[in-house]
Amino acid sequence: PTVRPLVINTWSFTSAAEAAWKVLELGGSALDAVEKGCTQCEIDQCDGSVGYGGSPDENGETTLDAMIMNGNTMEAGAVANLRRIKNAIGVARAVMEHTKHTFLVGESASLFAESMGFTSEDLTTSKSLSIYSKWLDQNCQPNFRKNVIPDASKSCGPYKPAKGLQAGKQTVLQKDIDVRNHDTIGMLVIDKKGNIASGTSTNGATHKIPGRVGDSPIIGAGAYADSTAGAAAATGDGDIMMRFLPSYQAVEYMRSGADPKAACQKAIVRMQKHVEGFMGAVICTNTTGSYGAACSKAPGFTQFHFTVFKPGFSRPQTEV
Numbered sequence: 001p002t003v004r005p006l007v008i009n010t011w012s013f014t015s016a017a018e019a020a021w022k023v024l025e026l027g028g029s030a031l032d033a034v035e036k037g038c039t040q041c042e043i044d045q046c047d048g049s050v051g052y053g054g055s056p057d058e059n060g061e062t063t064l065d066a067m068i069m070n071g072n073t074m075e076a077g078a079v080a081n082l083r084r085i086k087n088a089i090g091v092a093r094a095v096m097e098h099t100k101h102t103f104l105v106g107e108s109a110s111l112f113a114e115s116m117g118f119t120s121e122d123l124t125t126s127k128s129l130s131i132y133s134k135w136l137d138q139n140c141q142p143n144f145r146k147n148v149i150p151d152a153s154k155s156c157g158p159y160k161p162a163k164g165l166q167a168g169k170q171t172v173l174q175k176d177i178d179v180r181n182h183d184t185i186g187m188l189v190i191d192k193k194g195n196i197a198s199g200t201s202t203n204g205a206t207h208k209i210p211g212r213v214g215d216s217p218i219i220g221a222g223a224y225a226d227s228t229a230g231a232a233a234a235t236g237d238g239d240i241m242m243r244f245l246p247s248y249q250a251v252e253y254m255r256s257g258a259d260p261k262a263a264c265q266k267a268i269v270r271m272q273k274h275v276e277g278f279m280g281a282v283i284c285t286n287t288t289g290s291y292g293a294a295c296s297k298a299p300g301f302t303q304f305h306f307t308v309f310k311p312g313f314s315r316p317q318t319e320v
């Protein structure tokens with residue numbers, strides 16, 4: 001039997017699922033529900049890893065990555081390294097609907113957002129500042145990059161090859177990435193008409209090198225949607241996941257007949273085969289609203305929670 005409408009999102013972000021569900025109950029579209037749901041997480045600063053005031057980079061700045069995809073039209077919009085704008089998924093949708101482009105990045109993405117009427121404000125909070133200051137004191141040398149960032153009193157580097165990097169086993173950032181700093185929202189929605197949409201929003205990885213973009217805004221990596229096959233979203237170590245397009249892969253597995261859980265598992269296994277100790281999870285739904293998830297366990301990451309709202313539920317429920 002077909003389950004409609006359906007909201008499923010990564011982690012225990014129930015306020016996001018609730019916001020998306022409200023849109024669907026009123027007859028809204030999958031796309032509106034995804035935008036509303038992920039926006040709620042940006043407002044709530046879900047787990048400190050979505051929205052403003054989280055994951056300060058090496059300069060102490062919070063920057064955001066987001067994408068949204070319409071599985072009916074296969075249109076998508078994305079922003080990465082977005083500065084000063086809180087509603088990253090809103091900007092991603094504006095890229096999709098108001099330009100002929102798909103992906104805008106960095107300062108230019110922020111200028112686009114401002115021109116579209118999004119408020120420009122500081123994304124730093126006392127919390128992000130304190131995370132940054134502690135880390136800076138412990139990890140960085142004074143004035144290393146003074147030539148690059150003239151007003152930096154301290155900064156990081158020089159960067160050395162990470163152990164096993166040549167063999168593709170590890171990334172420079174992997175040691176900094178664990179369950180505490182890695183909770184992107186990825187959301188999949190099927191509306192009453194059967195339209196499927198997906199989206200993500202994140203502030204990425206804590207202490208990232210400025211300019212670092214994760215998997216979340218990359219179409220097919222962070223999320224994917226195709227109303228003829230299903231949708232998927234990923235969370236975890238984006239520096240690794242973006243090399244495998246796990247969301248695209250999982251949707252294609254479902255198109256070839258895999259059930260959602262198996263599709264998620266197969267996408268995870270492909271990454272595990274190549275990267276020892278890799279940490280990540282994928283959620284999937286097919287066109288009938290059957291859904292599933294899989295994760296790659298790592299030290300500090302032994303259980304992956306995701307949230308579901310579907311007919312018969314009076315509130316979102318978290319599943320493992």
Ligand code: SD4
Nearest residue numbers: 182183184204214236238
């Ligand atoms: C990233 N994948 O930027 C994101 C972070 C994440 O759960 O998913 N956290 O690498």
